[in-house]
Amino acid sequence: MGNFFPRWTNWLVLKLAIALFFILVGVSLGVSYYFTPKYTRVGYEPTQPVPFSHKIHAGQLGLDCRYCHSFVESSSHSNVPTNQTCFNCHGTGKGNIRSNSPKLEKVIQAEATGTPIPWVKVHKVPDYAYFNHSVHVNRGVSCVSCHGKINEMEVVRQAEPQSMGWCLDCHRNPENNLRPLDQITNLNYDASQLDRATFYKGLLDKGVKAEEIAAEIPGGGLLEKAPDLQQILALAEKTYGGAVAQQEVGLQLKKHWQVSPPESCAACHR
Amino acid sequence: MKRIWQHPQEPKTGRRYWRSVGELERRSEFMNKLGVEFPAGDTMNEEERDNSRRDFLKIMGASLGAMGLVSCRRPLTTILPYTKHVEWVIPGKPLLYATAIPKPNGGAQPLVVTTHEGRPTHLAGNPLHPTAGGGLDSFAQASILDLYDPERSQRPLRHGKNGVGWSSVNRAIRAATESVSAKGGEGLAVVVGASSSPTFTRLLGELKKAYPQAMVVEYDAISRDALKAANAELFGADVLPVVNLSKALRVFSLDCDFLGVNPVGADSVKEFMVNRDADKGVDSMNRLYALENRFTVTGGFADHRKPLAASLIPVAAALLAAELGGTQVSALAATASEDLKTWVKVAADDLKKFQGKAVVLTGSGYGAEVHALVATANQALGAFGTVIDLVKPDTVTPAGMLPDLVAAVRGGKVSTVVALTPSDLFYDAPGASALKDLFKDKKVSLIHWGHSPNATARHSDYHIPAAHPLEAWGDLRTADGTYSIVQPMIQALYGGASAIEVLLALLGKKKLGLEEVKPADPAAPPAPAPVDAAYAAVRETFEKIAGGLDEQKWNLTLRDGFLKGSTFAKGGSLNAGAVNGIASKATVLSAPTAEALEVVLVPDSTLWDGRFASNAWLQEAPDPITKLTWDNAAWLSSKTFQGLGLKEGQMVKITVGEKSISLAAIEAPGHVSNSITIALGYGQTKLGFVGSNSDGKGRGFDAYKLRSDANQYVLTGAKVEKLDEIYELAITQEQNTMEGRAIYREATAEEFKKTPDFAQKTGMDGHIPQNISLYKGQVDRKTPENPEGFDYENLHQWGMTIDLNKCIGCTSCIVACQSENNISVVGKDQVRKGRIMQWIRMDRYFAVPKWGKDEAESDDVMIKPTAEQLENAEMVSQPVACQQCESAPCETVCPVNATVHTEEGLNAMAYNRCIGTRYCANNCPYTARRFNFFDYNKRPLDELYMGPLSTPSKTGMRESLQLQKNPNVTVRMRGVIEKCTYCVQRLESAKINQRQKQRDSKNFRVPTDSVKVACQQACPAGAIEFGDLGDEKSAVNKVKASPRNYQVLKYVGTRPRTSYLARIRNVNPDMPNAAAIAAWSGKQF
């Protein structure tokens, strides 16, 4: 009978092993991309019942976010405005702005029947995670940080994965997202737009000690005597260059507002 | 990668979890209900959030199931905003209202109600209230569940059947009044319960005016007629004695459970605790003597307790009166046994020393002679005007009693009966079934108003569903008379009517039911809602009481929840002559014997007279004494029990005269021999799933059947015989003794004086070896030596103390916790299997001074005590929840990091990370962790074992119950561990609010003691302190400084954040066997 197995079988096992290896690598790569929020959530852009354009309202017209989402600073979740808010401008006898535009049809209808407009939820934090808007916007975290540049979106789209890992990134290094409170709803904000002098003056006016401020600037700890504003500015300029840097702002605010985001379960899960 | 989802139009049918629950809610019956008062919207949105929180695994499961799909499909969830903005409502923030609800035994419980987008979710006491402020009892705490009870009566019934509208009810009422109006109301009878609502009383008066011939009858199952009669004779018709225990240093209770179901003042527990603080010096501590036939929370808390048959209470009363120099009734006193004489004498001597600071109390169920004797005793003690105030309430109406009505009906003088009493005539009235037939024979048309479709409702011509106190306008007065307005939190879910509204309807001032309320027309500018007649009526009463209708005053009263300085007028005095008159009528009773036992009927600690039978929280709240849930049973003394050779739960047949019932028996330590105690209120049939068994048979046993008169509480000459059947009882505690372990610690006042820190030396705490390990780990305060310790400077450090010298073992903290933390009810069967979910376990231990066969024998705690010893046992109760150990054994064993420690010293629990290995539960020395053995929130409790095959219609949480859930707490699914978290949701929101205020400044410490946890809020005795250990000013820090402060199982080294304060028994050294009291506590390890 001779050899029972043909010769080609000799390499079969090795070939299979190699093939299997590549398959496994492929699968794990695929899963880690296609099955994580980075892919499954970001870019979610459902059609809304009413063709409301954030681009026009928040972008061109420059409405402040808080005009409609009025409770964002005081409540856990940022409320969707009532019809009354819409009619402040669009209502007949009020603003009269395009009060008869067909786009408003659903709103008028809702007003008439009293049944709410079913807006489609775009940013959905899992139900067992308790996110609180107010504590973020009151502590220097802007809308942009989580929702992206809404003012450039015709229809709202999810811009960030909003996964637990993503949350933790910021909770561990808040300085990358902190900004002065008056800039919270400025969606085009960039640290470089800040005037360094006013920023540090603001801190000093809040009663922060100058040396403490200096201590937050690399190399600032070395100053022998309490510096004045000019020295601080000089120091900052030396370290961060002409334009104000996000790091610069972030570190100062983190220190002087005592921003210490919690990392323990109880902060978000109850 | 911009991908646009075109969500399809929702098909009519579809996999439930693919539809957002929000949309489900849009079909919900509550849409229009809530929609009326709160224009449709965020209630639903809120609902959707908290609802789908419950379903998070459903959704997760679905998306996992769909796997690949996940990336391109995602469950569509909608946000439904308000169409019009609602005053005060900020979506996501709770809104608090002050109001009040009636206590089952009269008086009022002032409340602060938490509402989320118009849903009342949690009740708490009103801390501002001058007299009844602070905690609440479990009845009040649980009444929020009555509001959402899916089985409460929801629509009018005709002969117990559905299908009759409100209009016909209104017609019936009109007919009833019109028919009798000619004859000045003759033929009309109104049955009311004892009410403390001025408006109700006023309207009743108006009714009497309108129909002079109409008959007004007052009936309560837990009747106080005897007391009322006695009071009328002793103090005058319109005078009531109100006891303020905060003024008493010596209290003698003749079977008066004033800490439990028989309060004697506005807030007896709170008042009693005023003088109970051992750290203020034991000499200023009050002392409690108790004589009772069974253990009550009062007796358990007494410094001196003697078991005494209820039939002998009059004897004791006579003795006491004689000793104190009151009226002498030698006929009674003579019959007393010697040891009783000495016992009472010594106690009396002690009382005498406290003229004007001592008081004698007796159970409201006892006969007039007892009340008379007690009155003289109090007179002798100078209690009147000091401890006892005589007041003239405006809430008593001259009314007949049930027998009058029965007679009238029998005589055919009554054609229409309107039943407004919360009691259930055809269930709890003496000879209920006979009464029912009588009504039928005499063709009496019965219009019944009630909260649940109970026996009377089912056999009435018309049943009017009652509105919950949170649903309608009304008003109430606490025992001392402080006036509170009852304001609605929510549109009546089922359009029920309040008793006041029914009266208004009888007066033709109001139409009942939903028809009246039409959905606000959105097109028109928001018109003011039509003025509610009840609202008007309450304002009218307010005008009288407040002296003028001052809007500001009205609003203040609404805001604060009470009207300042509105207590009853004082007046009246004891009429000595009457005393002798009554006392002379006293009949001599002999002590019960094995042949002729006595049966004592008591209101149930959880169901009261049975009106709470369909409240699942109360059904599952263990009885403070027997730890029995879902049933009642006959309590027998160990001697009788062992004498009959009974097993736990064995059925016995009890015969009194020709009446007899058979029910399960349990052995009750501390119970007098030849005496049987039975709790009333059980055995109601066809009361739905909670109120009665799924087969419609009653839960427990109906003891009303033994009564032939509503005032009968002590029945003598009873026979008991043993039956073979064993009834399955769900008792939450198997082990009655502490096995000599130093879990609960107490000492007498003397010992405490000698060694104030005895509690810290008890047992093994005296000799705990030093921790010599090289690293200290994250424990204690952070210092240079202990770098890993907790940061007390910059962070909150939460801690709790429980003062065992104040805890009476009532279950209201358990219920409060259940309401705040969405804890599921597991049902009788699961309780029997030891799977009760309540996060707080109220341990109740019995202890005897010496163990072993006889007094002489050794201190070996492992020997079972004898029947005699058990009869004189002492009872202590101790609430145990998660102790938030700094070094928590449960944490280290969790393989997935589902439970870890927070920097604030909390033992955090992430439900959504838990896989349910249950290792933590094993490793918890306090057994404080609970496991969801089944989907208690999803599966019907009688089909738990059917899993996914459970009846679809019964599967899933009932819509109305969903409304009650606290949106800030995850509703746990099966397979995860849960436990007390120190109400972390409250702590987090407190911190967040503080940050909102501070914004860009530094100070984030929550204001001292501004955050309270649910159990602390609920505790009527104020035994629980909670707060920030990092804040020197906080109350919890002060309390922890007490020498009585100790940690349970300290030697294990878990370093719990919750610590206990040892109990001090204010023993009178002259009392017989005073030495034996709390002697057991010295023999602990």
Add this chain to the structure above:
Amino acid sequence: MSTTLKRVHGYLAEFENVHDLYHAAEHVRDAGYQRWDCHSPFPIHGLDQAMGIQRSKLPWLVFCGGITGTTTAFFLQYITQNVLYPTVVQAKPITAIWAIPAWFPVMFELTILFSAFTTLFGLLALIGLPRFNHPIFASKRFAKFSDDTFFVCIEARDPKFSQEGTKAFLEKIGGKHVELVEDDI
């Protein structure tokens, strides 16, 4: 089919018992053959010396495998517990130096696991198995190697191999049924 080209694999000689095989092996070794082998149903004590085989290198491979396991386990735990998300449980220290005792069990287990698999795959690598098709299987008699017969096979690739010489040599040292093993190309 008789005209198919064949390649000579070598000579296969058969022996009855261990004793004979052992001495035969010694002869072959002394004769200076390189590419040859003995085939037996079970390992024979001392035959390695008789054939002059070096000690196996496998232990070194396994040692490396083991070390890999230990380090993997250590870094797995160090990184997850100390770098990525440190959590405090039962007040236990999170700094590596104090936490390391808790890591020993997993470090140990992974060491064993990695070693074991290195042993398996190392062995297969060293002995070039699995190889299902081998010229020697062409011999029908060879099938008995796994039962009770012992073989010596000298391969044609051996420099000292010769058609006649080797055959004679094998017969001289007591080999029975000396046959030429060929396999198809």
Add this chain to the structure above:
Amino acid sequence: MESTATASNSSAAPIQPRVLDREPLVLNNRSYSWITNRICGIIENKQPMLWWILFLPSVVLTGVMAFCFVYLIATGVGVWGQKQPVAWAWDITNFVFWIGIGHAGTLISAILFLTRQKWRTSVNRAAEAMTIFAVMCAGLFPAFHVGRVWMVWFLAPVPNANAIWQNFKSPLLWDVFAVSTYFSVSVVFWFIGLVPDLATLRDRCKPGIKKTLYGIFALGWRGANRHWSHYETAYMLLAALSTPLVLSVHSVVSFDFATSVVPGWHTTIFPPYFVAGAIFGGFAMVLTLMIPCRKIYGLQDLITAKHIDNMAKVILLTGTIVGYAYCMELFIAYYSANYYEGQAFLLRALHGPSVPYYYAMFFCNVIAPQLFWFRWARHSMFWVMVVSMFVNFGMWYERYVIIVTTLEVHMTPGAWRTFQATWVDKVTFLGTFGFFMMNFLLFLRFLPVIAIGEVKGVLPQSNPHHDPHQEKGIQEEDLMDYPDRHVAKTVTA
């Protein structure tokens, strides 16, 4: 081999005093081919009736077990008897029981191999198989006892979007690693041992599916000595690795209890005590399986009375260690003067809810094995069977006592509750036996129950220095009292 050496002397010079023979490992000078035929015969011939009588019920039981687990997962852990405070009961009891049984195999193959105990050769294959199947049964319980089985992947340290990891301080996680390692290593060890025998089977069957399968798993083994030399090193290495592993696995299992704070669990004696117990129970199970096997398949010449005798001795030894542990627990409980510790054992042994279990355990594990002090007992198959049966039960009781009766009386008396098992508990456990038996019977059916190659290796004629030409027949004085000698007589080499 000494035996043959002395024997030859005796034939040469009759006057010399006779050196007492050492019992040969294989009786009746069986030849290689006899061994091959006998062992492969089991696989190649039809299975005896008894095989089917045992096999079919096992399959049914396996099905029942599967059903129970499905029911459990679909409904909830509540279908078991668990409650507060007894959060672990039969599930973990069975886990520890099975994992314990799983220790004998590796022990026999590894430790006895390192200690050059040649007698292991005829039992190690079956024991290893048993190990693997026992570990499979054991693994089922920790996997399915969790509340949310579908979340069990949380135990695997894989990077995830939640950026959260496991707690490597948890003994339970150590368990995961230990048990899975133990299983994989045992399989590797077993497989490597099987390769040469699979080659034997391959060479014996006719071309066909069977030959293909055997062929594949034989990896083309051709018995070359250059392979054998690597092979033996590998085998030795694996033995050296398994030895500490087998000790570690049950130590880690015992950590689940020893590292807790529960009185009655928190004991330093646990690791050695558990390991001893495991070996104890494991050997008992080996005996329970091998004694019928050798009878049914007529393997008395390979699995001789000597083997049984040795294993009985091991049982006696480990049983005594276990007994010592029991007493030591009690002593420490008393000597520690820790009230709670003392109570835990008083309640366990005197007046707790589950006292009977304690005494059942004590009798089965400590008293019963003492029978093995007597040679007749060790040599009577009946008594050996009886005792090993006792031990099998006793070891389950031991785990039950340790786990359940301890938890029933935890630290706070207010929470004490007695445990009652449900039908699901019982049927599931029974089912695992079916699963175990099914696997083992299939193993008998398709794989060599005895390591052919290894047994051949220990025959006297396998020694190159043993001269085959002066073979001697069986001598009468060799006929010492081997109870099953006559069976061997009938067979001819």
